Amino acid sequence: MKKIAVSMLLIMTMIVGILTGCTNSAPTPTPAAPAEAKTSADVLIIGGGGAGLVAGITAAENGANVILVEKMPAVGGNTLISATGITASDTKLHEAAARPFTKEDHFKKTMETGKNLADEKLVKLLVDSSNDAYEWLLTLGLKYKLDPKDAFWIIPEEGHYGAELVKALSAKAATFADKLEIRLETKATELVVENGKVVGAKVTNKDGKEQVITAKSVILATGGLNNAPEMIAEFNPKYAGVNVEMTTPGATGDGIRMAQAIGAQLKDMEHFQMRPLSLNGYWFKEVIVNEEGKGGILVNKDAKRFVDETMKSLDLASEILKQQDRMAYVVIDSDVFATKDGAKMIDKAKGVKADTIEDLAKQLGLDPATLKATIDEYNAKNDTFGRKTFGKVATAPFYGAITKPSSHYTMGGVAINESAQVLDKDGKVIEGLYAAGEVVGGLYGAGRVAGNNTLDDIVFGKIAAKHAVGK
Numbered sequence: 001m002k003k004i005a006v007s008m009l010l011i012m013t014m015i016v017g018i019l020t021g022c023t024n025s026a027p028t029p030t031p032a033a034p035a036e037a038k039t040s041a042d043v044l045i046i047g048g049g050g051a052g053l054v055a056g057i058t059a060a061e062n063g064a065n066v067i068l069v070e071k072m073p074a075v076g077g078n079t080l081i082s083a084t085g086i087t088a089s090d091t092k093l094h095e096a097a098a099r100p101f102t103k104e105d106h107f108k109k110t111m112e113t114g115k116n117l118a119d120e121k122l123v124k125l126l127v128d129s130s131n132d133a134y135e136w137l138l139t140l141g142l143k144y145k146l147d148p149k150d151a152f153w154i155i156p157e158e159g160h161y162g163a164e165l166v167k168a169l170s171a172k173a174a175t176f177a178d179k180l181e182i183r184l185e186t187k188a189t190e191l192v193v194e195n196g197k198v199v200g201a202k203v204t205n206k207d208g209k210e211q212v213i214t215a216k217s218v219i220l221a222t223g224g225l226n227n228a229p230e231m232i233a234e235f236n237p238k239y240a241g242v243n244v245e246m247t248t249p250g251a252t253g254d255g256i257r258m259a260q261a262i263g264a265q266l267k268d269m270e271h272f273q274m275r276p277l278s279l280n281g282y283w284f285k286e287v288i289v290n291e292e293g294k295g296g297i298l299v300n301k302d303a304k305r306f307v308d309e310t311m312k313s314l315d316l317a318s319e320i321l322k323q324q325d326r327m328a329y330v331v332i333d334s335d336v337f338a339t340k341d342g343a344k345m346i347d348k349a350k351g352v353k354a355d356t357i358e359d360l361a362k363q364l365g366l367d368p369a370t371l372k373a374t375i376d377e378y379n380a381k382n383d384t385f386g387r388k389t390f391g392k393v394a395t396a397p398f399y400g401a402i403t404k405p406s407s408h409y410t411m412g413g414v415a416i417n418e419s420a421q422v423l424d425k426d427g428k429v430i431e432g433l434y435a436a437g438e439v440v441g442g443l444y445g446a447g448r449v450a451g452n453n454t455l456d457d458i459v460f461g462k463i464a465a466k467h468a469v470g471k
């Protein structure tokens with residue numbers, strides 16, 4: 001996988017750009033809410049990331065009056081930082097390149113990555129709809145190619161995948177301005193239920209005023225909880241203290257809380273995609289510290305190793321989070337730096353370089369003698385953490401950078417059926433309530449294939465909206 005997040009600065013620039021129409025050929029944003037804001041619609045959508053925008057477009061396209069509330073000053077959510085591309089199977093691109101990635105491959109890869117915990121019916125739906133989703137993106141004017149290495153990846157011909165996608169979705173949404181109102185800085189706080197049916201939601205608008213928006217159907221598209229460390233720790237204490245380097249601010253699990261409050265069933269809440277090596281909105285491959293013969297080490301603030309760096313990434317993240325300040329330092333030599341991944345980490349994590357280990361330690365604020373002793377031990381393959389294969393930190397110059405493990409994707413969320421209707425704890429439909437996107441649980445089980453996430457935004461955003469308007 002080579003999903004690379006863009007820096008938070010770039011993200012904010014893109015958000016502002018999309019909002020103000022200042023990015024290259026950015027769409028005119030959907031007009032702001034009228035002075036007298038409407039308080040009812042056919043469909044209320046909560047959240048304006050990929051899933052919410054797709055649902056909004058689809059509902060409006062099918063004739064519904066739609067209000068979409070987005071709590072941030074701009075749409076996009078974590079969809080905006082989807083860096084690489086979309087996963088789809090049996091597309092024209094695969095056929096043209098004679099590089100098959102079949103529906104069967106797609107299904108198998110999705111199930112296996114999720115440790116076979118995912119809901120097979122939902123996965124089948126995702127896979128069977130992936131070519132249509134891909135073709136739909138083309139109708140928005142987006143252009144893609146197959147990744148040169150991995151046939152499951154469909155990547156943009158140019159530009160940043162998530163930014164281009166959000167731009168195109170915003171442009172399409174703007175064409176339905178008479179039907180689809182996007183209300184920014186408006187946060188949904190509670191679902192309103194009457195006689196067991198969801199009939200709207202309480203929202204707080206940008207002036208802090210509370211109101212209820214009623215609707216025949218409500219679609220939750222609030223994304224995950226990557227920016228809610230306490231909530232992550234509640235669902236999986238292994239990740240207590242997790243950092244938030246890999247998310248946009250709006251991903252605070254609101255939809256899960258709102259659904260939970262009315263008795264929705266949650267699934268797979270303990271599973272997250274954690275990145276042990278991450279900083280400044282980027283994540284880095286663990287190969288930097290675990291490659292046999294080459295990989296460097298991780299040390300804590302005491303300049304000591306504390307872990308077998310070759311352990312599984314989820315466990316590695318957890319071990320780093322137990323160290324002082326929930327972080328560690330990556331220390332590598334020039335051979336690792338010479339690799340693409342090594343150089344990238346030192347660059348993006350604003351690492352330091354030194355001719356000696358002692359000088360490197362000083363620059364990192366670590367005790368020089370301890371770091372030297374730690375590295376000598378490691379180079380002599382003396383290890384008390386069970387590391388079986390070793391790299392080395394031997395060839396000057398040396399490099400070091402901070403890493404702060406962060407959540408990259410929330411696997412868990414509200415349970416849905418194949419019509420994207422939210423289910424209660426007994427598996428019964430909660431009338432009037434739908435969910436799409438990262439807020440959904442059960443679609444991935446324990447792990448996600450990169451690129452399936454924006455695919456599911458499209459597939460389930462459309463399914464939810466169509467069902468909500470009776471199509």
Ligand code: ADP
Pocket residue numbers: 046047048049050051052069070071072074075076077078079080186187188189221222223224249250251252254255436437438439453457
């Ligand atoms: P997905 O890929 O599932 O669409 P995203 O993270 O891209 O997920 O988008 C989710 C969007 O929902 C974000 O823009 C986020 O700010 C928004 N959001 C989250 N909670 C609320 C809420 N309570 N009210 C309104 N918008 C919300």
